[in-house]
Amino acid sequence: MQAGLDPGARIVDETVAEALFRSELSAWFSRRLAEGAIENDPIVVLAEEIPLKVVDLIRELAMLRREHPEAAPIPPLQSVRPDIVFAQAVDDFFRWQTSIDNDNCLRGIAHELRRLSARYVRVFDSAPDFATLWRLCDAGPCRLFAKGLQLKSYVDAAELFGAHPGESGSEAAIRHYQMAADAWNELIGHIASLLVCILSSSLDLLLESYEGRKRAAAVLDFDDLLLHVRSLVRRHEEVRRAIGRRYKYILVDEFQDTDRIQSEILFSIAATDDRVERWEDRRLRPGSLFLVGDPKQAIYRFRGADIEIYELCRRLIGAQDGGAVIEVTANFRSQKAIIRHVNSCFETVFGKTGQPRYVALAPTIADGSYPTPCVARFTIQVVTEGRIYAEMFREAEAEKVADICSRLIGNVLIRRADDSLSPLQPGDIALVSPGHTELWRYERALEQRNLAVSSQAGQSLMRRQETQDILALLRVLADSSDTLAFGALMRGPLVGLSDQQLLDITAGLPEMNGRPHFFSVRTNPSTIQHPVAKAILISLQDLRRRAAISTPSLILAEAIERLNVRVILAARHRNRNARALANLDALIERARGYGIAGLRPFVRDLQAEWERKVRAPEGRVDAAEHAIEIVTIHKAKGLEWPVVIPINSTTELYRPDQFVHRQSDNTLHWMVGGVAPPDLAAARAEESREDANQRERIWYVACTRARDLLILPHIPQAAKDSWFTSIDLRHGELPELDVSGFPESYQRQATAHENKQSSDIFAAEQGRVSESAPTVVWRRPSDHDRDRLADPIDTVVVADSLAEQMEVVGGGALRGIVLHKMMEEFLTGGLEAQERPVASRADELLAQLLTDADEREIRPDATEMARCALRTLGLPEIAEMRPFLLPEMTIWGSEDGVLIAGRADALAIREGHVEVAIDWKSDITPSSTVRNRYASQLSDYLKATGAKRGMLVFMSLGEIVWVENPASSLARRPEEDGIIHEARPL
Known part of the structure; x- marks a missing residue:
């Protein structure tokens, strides 16, 4: 509530x-x-x-x-008038320049400023609407603009009107011009802020x-959970205290990745019962909150994680009575050489403002013996006469990294967790990347050396061949007139018909009304002679018939199975098939969000994303021992590998977005119509500093993933705005990695074995498999399984109704749904047991359930349903159990290997035990067969819940039929203990 x-x-x-x-x-x-x-x-x-x-x-x-x-x-601020300020600054400049004789440059600048000022005379005398503000963003032609709506510097403006290049101008001229320029920026910023x-x-x-x-x-959604929980602990003191009593001890790992809302929730739950206005002022219960985090690994700002909140919570805990901040320095992962290099690189980095204080790591494991230095570099040089692009660096780096990996594998001994030594395997190597750009170059270089790759970092789903294949398939299923997609599907790799085969199929089709018939998804399969084309066409037509009534994800999954897409992709990609198969699952997952919108919107959006080559994550492939893993640094956090090689560091830094969220004050800033609000520059500068600090922390995470060997790229020609140049990893102090003396690894060919399995051996093995995997059978009583309709029900006696035959207006399923819903609301306390509110609620429920088809039928009477529900509620047997009744209870159980699942209308639960199961029935004139079927259903509920008795309540008749649990040890003959109960006539 x-x-x-x-x-x-x-x-x-x-x-x-x-x-x-x-x-x-x-x-x-x-x-x-x-x-x-x-x-x-x-x-x-x-x-x-x-x-x-x-x-x-x-x-x-x-x-x-x-x-x-x-x-x-x-x-x-509403009180400011930047239009008047700008006009005044222009007038001041104009009057000043008139005192200067024969200065054409100043005169030209003054006239341009006056022409510009004339468009903004007293524009804020009244509050302008959005359309007016947008028109004000168009300042018209002005020779003083440098880019967009930014005025040129005085020197550049003076050159337009004849000043000599490089002439600086007088201090007075620069001062007066700058005053006008500053006033212009304030005016445009004010307009932009109003637009925003x-x-x-x-x-x-x-x-x-x-x-x-x-x-x-x-x-x-997930954000709702956080916001609702925070609202509960902030506004409802009794709820906060109750949660605190339930969760006396709270332990949080990776606390550096939390945000302000999560921190407020944690501190509120762990606090004492004292009331305070701000969560920062709460006093914590002794020993109630235990936080573990490394601020040097705070790299999830894009998810809302705030390093400032971590530091605030650290100070708050330290200030508590008995609060303690314990610094853990021991490193149980990396070799001493790696630890020494990390300490030397990052101690100065984390010593500056905006970064957490650095605590030097202390190694704890013994030095190993390796044929190469534990920390080394490899240098990338691109020889070209023209401009060097990032793609050139990536291509050269990919070849170099692939060569290093192929020579290290099998030639370096690695100490395992059990203290044994074994040769380096492909799965012991991780290539960590700061981004997703062009990772296919590294994958290709490794695969050319027959090295398997497991990539967790791909963003090229909309560039993959399997995506194009699936898109063609979905377009055919969504639109039978899309002949281009049908041809691409039949000719493409999923079907593989040649042009000649397609022409022969088309030529063999009978004419329609004297005109040739074209081969399409609507073609009659009986007219197709080609066996593959005929089978595919039958499957496509069956899928198309069901596409309108099934969700896109279900249709896509079934199409993939029926067309053997997984088998085809596995054969096509060989050792790379894991990623292609994972991409199929990724596409199915994307389709899941269109369960209501349907297939056509999904196909439309997928087509648009394919055409725009939108960056979309590929399917996740599980890491394997035999595959080198390519992973982003963010996903590598918390993991470790014997050998770590950072790659793709020539990727340019992210360009600032036009939309900025500033975490420090939770404000939004963006640029509309090419106009920047005055706070946008400050917000961008602040976010730029925070991003730069986070990049340094990301490099720290990358370097601390290595256990035995850390191999760093050295790219002297890298651009200044790249990841490589964002930090100094002291490459000059590292030795160059030399693996030329190592032989390249090779993939062992699988040994061929003769298949000696006979038909008898196969049959025996098949039998053992079948016996070890018994069939799981579900029985859902509410589905009225046909194989139980004729079962004898010995533990029930059904008496004829004592009520007279009734005529109920609008009887049927609709009436039954409303009656069930009202009984549920009676038991939950959501509906008052008075005729008028009950009848009103029945009307509301009918309005929600009625469809156009139902409107043509006789509508159930709301007043009659209200009276029926109230009569049922007033039955003595129901009234007696009402305090213990819980509605709509999910039940499950098993009987003789058959699993039972369903939902009981109501259960009477006393002291933790189910005593009675109740099933509401709205039937007006139920036959004996129907009664027996209902009793069979209720009997299953009794077996699943262990209740001794069940109650069939025929609401329209005012009749109650008791059903005994046949499995109960207390079950006796009905006539022996008088278990037949009938309601009195209504």
Whole structure:
């Protein structure tokens, strides 16, 4: 109740949550741009002004707001008048330049400034709307602009009007011009801030619609969980204390990856009962909170992790009574040489402002003996006369790394966990990358040397051949008129028909109305002679018939199985088939988010992403002993390998986004219409510093993954804005790695063995397999299995109803659903047992359930249903058990190897034991066969729950039929103990 959540709400993963948000975004967009839209609506204005960019712009803004729902832009001060300030600064410059004789440069600049100022005269006398603000972003032609709406420096402006190049100008001229330029920047920044705030308010409505959509669907995403829990512990003191009593000791690992909301929840639960306004002021119960974290490994800012919060919590714990901060320095992973190099590189890095204090690591394991230094470098030089691109570095580095790996494997002895020595295996090597860019170059170089690769870092799903194959298949299933996709599928690698075979098939088709018939997915399979084409066509047509009533993920999974796609990909890729097969699963997972939208929207979005070559993660391949692992540094965190080689460090640093979330004050900043708010530059500078600090921590994580050998790239020609140059790893102090003396490893050929299995041996083995894997049979009583309809029910006696035959208006399944729902709400306390509110609730439920087809049928009477439900609730047997009744209880059990699962309408539970199982029935005139079937169903519930008795309640008849549990040791003949109970006539 305090959380304000639907008791039946369920948690959805990111795939479903994102699909739900995108669906609501599309609907919201349509509503804002529909006929009758407000003329000055920000979305309408943007659609008119930038029609080709508005969708991507709003989608990106919406995703940012969803990630940070509590963040907001900084509104500008309403009291300031930057339009007047700019006009005054221009007038001051103009008056000053008139005092200077014969200076054409100053005169030209003054006239340009006056022309610019004329467009903004007193524009803020009244509050402008979004359309007006957007028009103000267009300053018109002005020779003083350098880029966008930024004014040139005075020296550059003076050169436009005849000043000699390099002439600096007088100090007075520069001062007056700079005052005008500063006033212009304030004016444009003010306009931009207003645009941002108005657009943000429009997105508030989208977020409200998304929240309403989730409430209607009774679902929560992960952010909802955190926000609801924080709200509970912040606003409901009794809830916070109850949680604290239940969880007396809280242990948190990897605490450096938490955010402010999570920290507030932890401190609130572990705090004493004292009331305070701020969670930072809470006093913790002694020994209640135990946090473990390494701030040097805080590398998840993109997920909201905040190193400042870690430092704050560290200080708060240290200030507690009995609080202790223990520094752990022992390293149980790496060789001494690796530890010494890491300490020497990062001690100065973590000593600067913005980074956590560095605690030097202390090695604990004995030195090993290796044919190469434990820390070494390999140098990459690109010889070219022209410009050097990152692709050239990657290609050279990939070849060098592949050569190093092939020579180290089998030639270096590694000490294992059991203290034994064994040769280095491919699975002992990890190539860690700061990003996902062009990792296929490294994969290709390794595979050319017959080295297996297990990649966890690929972002090329939309460039893979299997994705194109699946896209062609899905397009055929979604649209029978898509002949291009049908031809690509039949001619492509999944089917493999040649052009000549396709022509022969088409030529063999009978004519239709004197015209030739073309081969398509709608062709009658009986007219196809080619066996492969005929089998594929039959499968496609069957899948197409079911596509309209099945979810895209189910249809895709079945299509993959029926067309043997996994077998084809395994044969096509050989030693690389694991990734291709994993990509199939990734595509199925993407389809799962379109369970409601359907197949066509999924195909449309997949086609758009394929055409744009969108970066999408490939399927995850499990690491294996025989495969070199390529993994991002983020995913490598917490793992270790005997040999670690950082790669792809020539990747350029991320360019700053036009949208910025500043963690320090939880504010949003972005650029609209090419105009930057005044706080955007400061926010970008702050985020840039934080990103630079995080890059150094990422390098720390990469270097500390190595156990025996750390091999670092040395790329003197790397660009200044690359990952390589973002930190000094002291490559000059490291020896060059020399593996030329090692022979290249080779893959042993599998030994061929004669197959001596006969048919008799095969049959015997098949029998043993069948015996060891018994068939699992589920029985769901509510499904009314046909094989149980004729079962004799010895433990039940069904008496004829004493009630008269009744005529009920609108009887049927709809009436039964409403009656069941009202009985559930009676038992949960959500519905008052009075005729008027019950009848009103029945009307509400009918309105939710009725469809267009139902409207043509006779509608159940709400008042009659209310009276029926109230009569049932008032039956003496029900009234007696009502305090112990729990509705809609899931049950399960087993009987003679058969698993039973279902849901009981209600269970009477007293002192932890199920005494009675109840089944509500709305039938008006149930036959003997129907009664026996209901009794059989209830008997299964009794076996699953262990209840001694069950109660069939025929609500319309006011009749109760008792059913004994045949497995109960207390079961006796019905006539011996009077178990027949009948309700009195109503």
